[in-house]
Amino acid sequence: MIVGEQKTIAEIKEIIAPYSRVLVLGCGTCVKTCFAGGEDEVATLTSALRLAYNKDAKQISLEEFTVERQCEDEFIQEASAAISRNDAVLSLACGAGVQAIAKRFYKVPVLPGVNTTFIGMLEKHGLFTEECLGCGDCKLAVFGGICPIARCSKKLLNGPCGGSQNGTCEVDPETECAWQIIIERLTSLKQLDNLKKYIAPKDWRSSNAGGPRKLVREDHII
């Protein structure tokens, strides 16, 4: 899923300061799962903002609404009426959702309420970890299902570096060394020979280094 984290109340207040009527717009997909922008978070944030504004004796109208997915036009349309009643939208979706709203409602200011962080997974309750950079050319078959591009701090394809100690990364002792896991996993799969091969420089054209990407599915074009 796309993992995101809600911005602080202070930053959100600063972002919405120029507006008097703001729609707090949630998204019921990824950001709901990571507790950043689903219906519940929209309600909690709105209450917190109201409390803060009461304390500041500031008048601001906040309206709540949540759609199933902010990155799909079909779902965004459901928010049309609410959007037209307000001066601005505070979107609690990921960056794709914020931009989808901006594209659909080009006269309405759309403000991000969430920092989109990474493509990851829920490792355990309260812990999300980055697993994929979306580089567009998946080589997980070689690395035993563990991605060195996303999970090694230096993106090493022929790792590990000299800073791997006791299974942790030199950058942060709380972070596992991806290469330690790759080696352990390939050893248990009896595929350690994969790592004897030289891995040539990565062709980054499939990543966003090649510019903004598009995926065309001819079979789905109506």
Add this chain to the structure above:
Amino acid sequence: MNNGSYSRLQQVLSKGDFAVTAECGPPRGTDAGIIQKKCSLLKDCVDAVNVTDNQTAIVRMSSIAACVHLLQNGIEPVMQMVTRDRNRIALQSDIMGAFSLGITNILCLTGDHQSFGSQPDALNVFDIDSMNLIHALRDMRDSGTDMSGYKLSEPPKMFIGAAANPFADPFEYRVLRLAKKIDAGVDFIQTQCVYNTKRFWEWIKMARDEGLAEKVHIIAGVTPLKSAAMAKYMAGKVAGMDVPDEIIKRMEGVPKKKAAEEGIKICLETISFLREISDVHGVHIMAIEWEEKVQEIVEAAGLLPRPQLT
């Protein structure tokens, strides 16, 4: 191993002499006088001097420029180059530029992560890793082509080095990684500082058993300790460093003003241990901001005078 390069270090190693290299960190500024001073301390007591490339991700004078200052002071540099800050376009371009300026040795590194440095807010590059850089250099030198396959006019004839850390984990994989570096085209290896001689010996033995030691010149790293505090700092805070307790205890066991002397004594004992290993072809003395001690160490180790080459 290649014989087409113009490196003095390569000639020393090829002759079978025990090589001695040292290290010079460029200044955090533009004062070439600092480098000249370091050069005067290192001249004639080592075969070549490594010039670090923004080590620990702290911004300093560029490695290439500092290497040229070394050349002007009569010292052969080993240019360190990290893949942290430059993509493949910049790396190849700088390699050609460096060779055109007379730099004939290169040490290929991935580099310390920028989070350790003075500007942790920087974006890193890591377009390619050190293994890819070694490969690219070998292709440039031996096939005369850049990474796109384009035929270069006057390719860079560099003597290609890389680092190895016998003390990092996972230990069993370290030799496999060395094998990959050799296959990629490395001519010499400079290792992380040796304090744990037992583990270093195990690593050399594994390299020997795999038939690797004969394919590459292994230059073992040493760093003289200045104090017990330094020993503890290196043991606890420096990534990939292995300083055994017995070394720390030895440093703690002498009065403070005798600590530096003890550190040099340990360093000399390590050098003599390393010289006994036939697969170790040299020693790399990393006297961090303590260049004035290099000559003393080299002399006391019986490694002076350095071989004169024709």
